[in-house]
Amino acid sequence: MGVARGFARAVVLLALVAVVPVVSIVPPLVGQLTGSPWSLTNVWTWIGWLLLFSAAALGLARPIGTLVRRLARRWSGLRIEDGYRQPGPEPVQLATGYWWNGHSYERTRRDAEMDQQWRRRIGDPALWRDVRWILVGAITLGPVCAVPPAALAGAVVAFTRRSPFAIVIGVVLLAIAAAASPYAWRLLGPLAGRWLRLPDGAAAAERVRELELQRADLTRAQAAEIRRIERDLHDGAQARLVAVGLSLVTAEHLMDADPERAKALLREARKGTSESLTELRELVRGVHPPVLVERGLVDAIRALALDSPLDVSVVSDLDQRLEAPIEAAVYFSVAELLANAAKHAAVGKAQVSFHRSDGTLEVVVEDNGPGAAVLVPGGGLDGIGRRLNAFDGTLTLDSPPGGPTRARMEIPCA
Amino acid sequence: MRIVVAEDLYLLRDGLVRLLETFGHEVVATAATGPETLRAILDHRPDVAIIDVRMPPTNTDEGLVAALEARREVPGLPVLILSQHVEQLYARELIADQAGGVGYLLKDSVFEADQFLDALERVAAGGTALDPVVVTKLLARPTSAPHLARLTERERSVLALMAEGLSNAAIAKRLFLSEGAISKYTTSTFDKLGIHSDDSANRRVLAVLTYLKD
Known part of the structure; x- marks a missing residue:
């Protein structure tokens, strides 16, 4: 099971890292084999190949990068943020007549939009990380993941030769394919982690954004909480204590003239104190039990x-x-x-x-x-x-x- | 009565001492921290100790800890815990030793001076005095034990008032029933809870505890 799964993974990875080099090497090879002037000895063939390779790398970098990140997550449990630039805001026309796209001023709306597109697609450092991966992957992960399928293919060829020596070679190759399968794909984790990872600065910037949001959230929640406490104290305990004070003052004046009413007022004051305490207790429980x-x-x-x-x-x-x-x-x-x-x-x-x-x-x-x-x-x-x-x-x-x-x-x- | 008062806030401590002395009791010692409280109780062996829960040095539950510690040294030593808030959790810890002589009241209960002093005397005599809020919560817990489920509504309310520490006479007054009727209810409650003890004060405490132990 481990062998078959490892083999399949190696093949998938090989296909992923080999696609750009293969796509760009096909036309010169065809030129060589068909005897056209675009042979491998012609300098212009190599210049053309370089252009082709660059175009393929640029065009396929993002989908391949995305796939590799997804596989790294699923197979190696490695979470790698893509860090692509998000679409900018709609360009707005300013009082000066210029268009602002969130990054630069442009003369027309079209320019503003094109600049935005450029920044997002070509100017994005995340894209260049993906392009870099195409190169790194092809020369590191590629050869390693090629071992199992190449050994298997060699074995198949050897077995068709029917000589004892070829059979021995075939068996050895088969053993190599089987032995390498469970391990070859495991290079994906460390390599992707090293080369596709967001640079520390970008991760830090992301974290700063997150913290800014949290801080805004927190200060808002805190302000609301303090307002609530203030209102509760103002309308509750504070008001009640004023009433208690009034009862006491009145009772003091009535003490000699009307002791019965004075006593009633004192009882009222005592009740008011009890009620304020109950309210304060509830309030405290809500603030910090x-x-x-x-x-x-x-x-x-x-x-x-x-x-x-x-x-x-x-x-x-x-x-x-x-x-x-x-x-x-x-x-x-x-x-x-x-x-x-x-x-x-x-x-x-x-x-x-x-x-x-x-x-x-x-x-x-x-x-x-x-x-x-x-x-x-x-x-x-x-x-x-x-x-x-x-x-x-x-x-x-x-x-x-x-x-x-x-x-x-x-x-x-x- | 000879009383120890443990309270860290000067104003409250002073007020309590004044109140107690007005009613003819003797405050033999005061304490303002947990360790002081424990020492005062063990040195003076008062008839009852009035203790605040939160006290220095840690300002956590020093007072409660001191009270529990004192009762471990001297089982049944009467303590009345006064606090700004009442918790079932603390109430259960206080009555867990089943020794009686326990009070747990809100600080505002001193406003009703007569009731407060009654409660104090009950505690000193080995009874209980629990805050009605705590008792209501304690008895509102869903109980699964079969012998508790057998209590009737009336028996439960009598039990609740017993837990607060009221005498049969006081319960009768509160429920507008005759004292004879109340004593019938208490007896049937004791029977259903399987409590057979001669000491009536202790029986009342045991009834409450049995109910809480579910």
């Missing part, structure tokens, strides 16, 4: 589980506290997932598990509900994903129809 401060993530989730209408079990192998921001993010994410689960009447049980290994915290929330939960952009689950993104964490959802629903959160933590 006290158990989280006092006991850390796992016990806070245990406390949450006890208050949940579901039968929630909590398992954990965490042996120390995490950083406070991570604890808070995970707490509110789990709280939201459990609240979601509790909305479905069919859900009776849920499990939350915490596991930490190799600098990654893995939290899984699983319920026995009807499943078929989906990540809607802008929805609650998406919000959880974004909250975790701020810590380079991820949320993956596995919720087949009929259940169970399984939400896995992974957050790097030192």
Whole structure:
């Protein structure tokens, strides 16, 4: 199995890296064989071949590069970003009459569009990485992947000769083909990783863009949260305390004249204080649950589980506290997932598990509900994903129809 | 009563001491940190200790830890935990040793001074005083144990008030029933939960615990 599969992979890779050299070598070969003036000894033949090769390389670079990246992903588990330039914005005409295409000013709309096309197709460094791969692949991966099919072809030829010596040669070649098959294609991973990978600068630029988006997200969410807290305090506890103060002032004045009314006002003031405290308590719980401060993530989730209408079990192998921001993010994410689960009447049980290994915290929330939960952009689950993104964490959802629903959160933590 | 008060915020500690002394109790020691609390309790052996959950040096659950530690050293030593928030999790930890003499109330419960002092005395006498919010949540848990499912609605509400620490007389007043009726309910509850003990205060604690242990 390994041999047959390896052989097939070597052949596929060989075809991929050989296509450009072969396509460009065919016309000169035909010229040589048919005795035309375009023979291999003619200098112009070689110049023509070079032009042909360049055209083929440029034209086929992108599809071949894409295929190689896909194969590297599937066979070697290597994820290589293509990093192609994205289509630019529609050109806009400025007050000066010139057209701006997001990169340069042009006299006409057509020029602006052509410049954009050029930048995207020819000026894209990603394209030149693919062209470079055509050359590198042909001289590195090509010969290695040629070994199994070439040895097999040699063996077939040898076996047709019917001499004992040829048979021996054939057997040896067959052995070489079989021995090389499982290994030849494996060169794909390291080579593609080395030559098709985005340069560090590009990867860094991509990361900067990502972080900018996250920061914008975070600052917006934070501002909204602070506004909410301010409003709650302003309309709630603050207003109530003013009322308490008023009751006390009035009671003070009535103390001698009408002690009964003064007492009633004092009772009212006491009630007002109680109510403000209840409100503040709720507010604090929403901002940062006290158990989280006092006991850390796992016990806070245990406390949450006890208050949940579901039968929630909590398992954990965490042996120390995490950083406070991570604890808070995970707490509110789990709280939201459990609240979601509790909305479905069919859900009776849920499990939350915490596991930490190799600098990654893995939290899984699983319920026995009807499943078929989906990540809607802008929805609650998406919000959880974004909250975790701020810590380079991820949320993956596995919720087949009929259940169970399984939400896995992974957050790097030192 | 001789009381130890452990609370890190000066204003609250002072207010509590003043309140207790107004009602004729003696505050034998105050503490503002977890270790101080433990030492004060073990040195003075008060009739009851009033303890805040969050205290220095770590500002986490120092007070609760000190209370549990003190009760490991001196089983059944009465403690009343006062906190800005109440959690089932902590309540379960406090009553887990089944020794009684445990209170767990919100700080605002001191506003109702009479009820608060009642609760304090109950705890000192080996009873319980749990915040109604916690009790409601504790009893709202879905239970699967068969002998618990046999309790009637009325028996459950009596059990809930028992968990808060009320006496039969107080429960009767709260439910607008006669004291005799309540005592019938408590007896049938004890029977259904399989509790056969002579000490009536202890029986009440055990009933609540049996219910929670599901």
